[in-house]
Amino acid sequence: MFIAPNTHHHHRHRPCPPSSPTTAHKRSTSLSPAKFKSLIRITNTVTTPDDADGNETAASNQPTPSSAGRIKQLVLSPESRTKLNALPDRDFYSFPRFVKHVDDGFLATLTDLYRDRVRPGSEVLDLMSSWVSHLPEEVRYKRVVGHGMNAQELARNPRLDYFFVKDLNREPRLELASGSFDAVLCTVSVQYLQQPEEVFAEVFRALRPGGVFIVSFSNRLFYEKAITAWRDGTGYGRVQLVVQYFQCIEGFTEPEIIRKLPGSSAAREGKSPLDWIFRLLGLLSGPDPFYAVIAHKNFKPVYE
Ligand SMILES: C[S@@+](CC[C@H](N)C(=O)[O-])C[C@H]1O[C@@H](n2cnc3c(N)ncnc32)[C@H](O)[C@@H]1O
Numbered sequence: 001m002f003i004a005p006n007t008h009h010h011h012r013h014r015p016c017p018p019s020s021p022t023t024a025h026k027r028s029t030s031l032s033p034a035k036f037k038s039l040i041r042i043t044n045t046v047t048t049p050d051d052a053d054g055n056e057t058a059a060s061n062q063p064t065p066s067s068a069g070r071i072k073q074l075v076l077s078p079e080s081r082t083k084l085n086a087l088p089d090r091d092f093y094s095f096p097r098f099v100k101h102v103d104d105g106f107l108a109t110l111t112d113l114y115r116d117r118v119r120p121g122s123e124v125l126d127l128m129s130s131w132v133s134h135l136p137e138e139v140r141y142k143r144v145v146g147h148g149m150n151a152q153e154l155a156r157n158p159r160l161d162y163f164f165v166k167d168l169n170r171e172p173r174l175e176l177a178s179g180s181f182d183a184v185l186c187t188v189s190v191q192y193l194q195q196p197e198e199v200f201a202e203v204f205r206a207l208r209p210g211g212v213f214i215v216s217f218s219n220r221l222f223y224e225k226a227i228t229a230w231r232d233g234t235g236y237g238r239v240q241l242v243v244q245y246f247q248c249i250e251g252f253t254e255p256e257i258i259r260k261l262p263g264s265s266a267a268r269e270g271k272s273p274l275d276w277i278f279r280l281l282g283l284l285s286g287p288d289p290f291y292a293v294i295a296h297k298n299f300k301p302v303y304e
Helices: 021-029 033-044 103-119 151-156 198-204 236-247 273-280
Strands: 123-127 144-149 161-166 183-187 207-217 256-260 290-296
Touching: 033 144, 103 183, 103 207, 123 198, 144 151, 151 161, 183 198, 198 207, 198 236, 207 236, 236 256, 236 290
Parallel strands: 123 144, 123 183, 144 161, 183 207
Antiparallel strands: 207 290, 256 290
């Protein structure tokens, strides 16, 4: 169910649900009849086993539906999907956490990335969201829909026009119209998904062709709630895991990786000699590394 959050931006409280399947259907068939016919004709020149002898058969006149969005293979074994805390996620997220999960440097990098990659006027889905938005404040979007696990957190998020609460580990389907978003964001949360293949397929479905999915993360996590594959992984291994989540879906572009590691000596240095001693003793962890994996929904023909 969609709920408009209680913000001070009253103009945002449009009481309509997210775009209906009818709207999406209109977008995908907006070719002129002549163009559509010529497209079908081109695809029919491809030789299939049915007409290998060169005769045009009735079957060859039938365009086959696109396989885009299909899960090509599973990335995770059953064991690697398990969590140390196997209690329902609903219980873990039943009380709001009004905290920031990563440091300001990470968040500034993320906001810059969004400014660069998410066009003004876009329809945006913030998947696995909470009370803060990392979208640049000055940019206006057509619609920002939030999803998360705690209604109180989401209700406080000033950026959301609507939100919905859903445990994706219980049921990974998104009740969103196909082809209704230009951008989907997932910030410091992908490690909690136990069926990431299903969720990435759903994100693919919800995106418009050309739409972008930006998955960002650091090395912080609710350890007991992260899946085994993530807990066991290094920074590099976790990046590869997310790359594979994208690659297992037919129709995402080759994922792009962005890393910003606190490797420079300036970033490592503390502000005081005490910081240096604390760091030596492992009491200060240093800046949060930034990783993002990004891919687009490819422009594939509706029929292949
Ligand atoms: C560390 S918080 C990150 C919140 C937000 N993206 C941010 O940047 O502040 C992890 C989030 O993952 C989401 N989450 C965790 N388990 C989930 C589940 N089983 N289904 C759906 N979302 C889940 C919740 O929305 C939770 O707030």
